[in-house]
Amino acid sequence: MSKNGWYRLGTAALLVSLLVFTCGCGIFSSVAVGEADAHEEENANLVVVGFSQIGSESVWRTTNTVSVQEALTKENGYFLIFNNARQKQENQIKALRSFISQRVDYIVFSPVTENGWDTVLEEAREAGIPVILLDRMVNVEDASLYTTWIGSDMEEEGRKAGRWLEQYLKIANRQKEDINIIMLQGTLGSSPQRGRSSGFMEIANKYINWHILDQRSGDFTIAKGKEVMEQILERYEDIDVVVSQNDDMTFGAIEAIEESGRSVGRDGDILLLSFDAVRDALRLVEEGKIAVDVECNPEQGKYLAEVIGMLERGEKVEKAYVVEERVFTKENVSGYMNSRTY
Ligand code: GZL
Numbered sequence: 044m045s046k047n048g049w050y051r052l053g054t055a056a057l058l059v060s061l062l063v064f065t066c067g068c069g070i071f072s073s074v075a076v077g078e079a080d081a082h083e084e085e086n087a088n089l090v091v092v093g094f095s096q097i098g099s100e101s102v103w104r105t106t107n108t109v110s111v112q113e114a115l116t117k118e119n120g121y122f123l124i125f126n127n128a129r130q131k132q133e134n135q136i137k138a139l140r141s142f143i144s145q146r147v148d149y150i151v152f153s154p155v156t157e158n159g160w161d162t163v164l165e166e167a168r169e170a171g172i173p174v175i176l177l178d179r180m181v182n183v184e185d186a187s188l189y190t191t192w193i194g195s196d197m198e199e200e201g202r203k204a205g206r207w208l209e210q211y212l213k214i215a216n217r218q219k220e221d222i223n224i225i226m227l228q229g230t231l232g233s234s235p236q237r238g239r240s241s242g243f244m245e246i247a248n249k250y251i252n253w254h255i256l257d258q259r260s261g262d263f264t265i266a267k268g269k270e271v272m273e274q275i276l277e278r279y280e281d282i283d284v285v286v287s288q289n290d291d292m293t294f295g296a297i298e299a300i301e302e303s304g305r306s307v308g309r310d311g312d313i314l315l316l317s318f319d320a321v322r323d324a325l326r327l328v329e330e331g332k333i334a335v336d337v338e339c340n341p342e343q344g345k346y347l348a349e350v351i352g353m354l355e356r357g358e359k360v361e362k363a364y365v366v367e368e369r370v371f372t373k374e375n376v377s378g379y380m381n382s383r384t385y
Contacts, residue, residue: 089122093142095152098130101291102321106385107341114344143170150174156232157182164188180234193364200337201242204316207335226258227287239288261292268292272299284314290324293317322383328376338368
């Protein structure tokens with residue numbers, strides 16, 4: 044299938060469809076759960092979708108929200124009930140139960156962490172409501188508890204960062220040096236934190252001279268990223284690399300590093316590897332402050348609408364849809380700056 048510039052390439056064995064697509068970005072708005080009756084007369088023919096979003100912890104997250112709200116509009120045939128869980132799993136579970144009691148047609152959610160969803164997903168299944176996972180993944184015994192997952196290959200994102208460092212050290216003729224590495228982790232137990240950590244470690248474990256000095260969670264936010272980086276800088280004198288699992292923590296880490304009198308960049312004291320590739324971070328890649336930024340594409344709304352459309356038409360959907368993503372460095376970033384929508 045190819046529509047709106049994205050393609051489905053998948054083999055049954057992999058059960059993964061690779062889609063390349065382009066999206067736009069719109070105005071932020073939300074309807075809290077319970078404020079509107081999705082089954083009022085005027086909305087009777089709309090596809091009612093309950094969407095539990097993790098929160099608004101990062102630029103990535105707010106972009107992800109906008110992409111869904113812009114795709115699932117009334118004009119496009121949807122009635123969207125949106126809930127912001129403010130980073131709490133119990134708020135997401137409450138929202139999912141509210142969607143079930145409102146008899147929505149679909150539940151969509153990005154699980155803040157992977158565990159603890161079996162019971163509420165069983166309740167959704169008993170209610171006959173399909174569940175679509177967006178962005179993050181759940182860890183459940185029975186994969187039939189959700190219909191499909193749309194997101195990024197987080198392990199591969201971690202490997203991409205590791206491969207870049209491997210290549211960089213080779214070109215800089217530093218592959219024999221002791222390399223002291225700090226990992227700023229995202230929300231512990233979330234699929235991006237687990238995936239990016241395991242993917243990077245798959246590469247790091249090949250080198251006895253790569254030393255992971257410390258790993259601490261900055262919870263994907265600027266403030267926590269700065270706070271944790273300050274603690275780490277007080278404790279460790281000799282840091283060569285910081286692997287920061289999202290750009291917001293990277294922004295905080297740069298502030299802390301520079302306030303400590305040290306510098307970031309390929310010619311600085313500390314090399315920064317980051318994830319997400321939001322526009323403000325790509326500007327820092329252009330300036331040389333961030334050495335590499337591994338893209339994680341938040342614009343999944345259009346993609347979600349396509350999958351719901353397939354389900355509405357009774358078409359078979361894959362168990363997983365993975366978007367294609369790039370790696371940005373000083374060498375290639377300028378060519379993309381004008382086309383970035385977030
Ligand atoms: C990744 C997404 C992560 C982003 C962060 O798919 O879940 O959560 O990397 C966001 O910016 O907070």
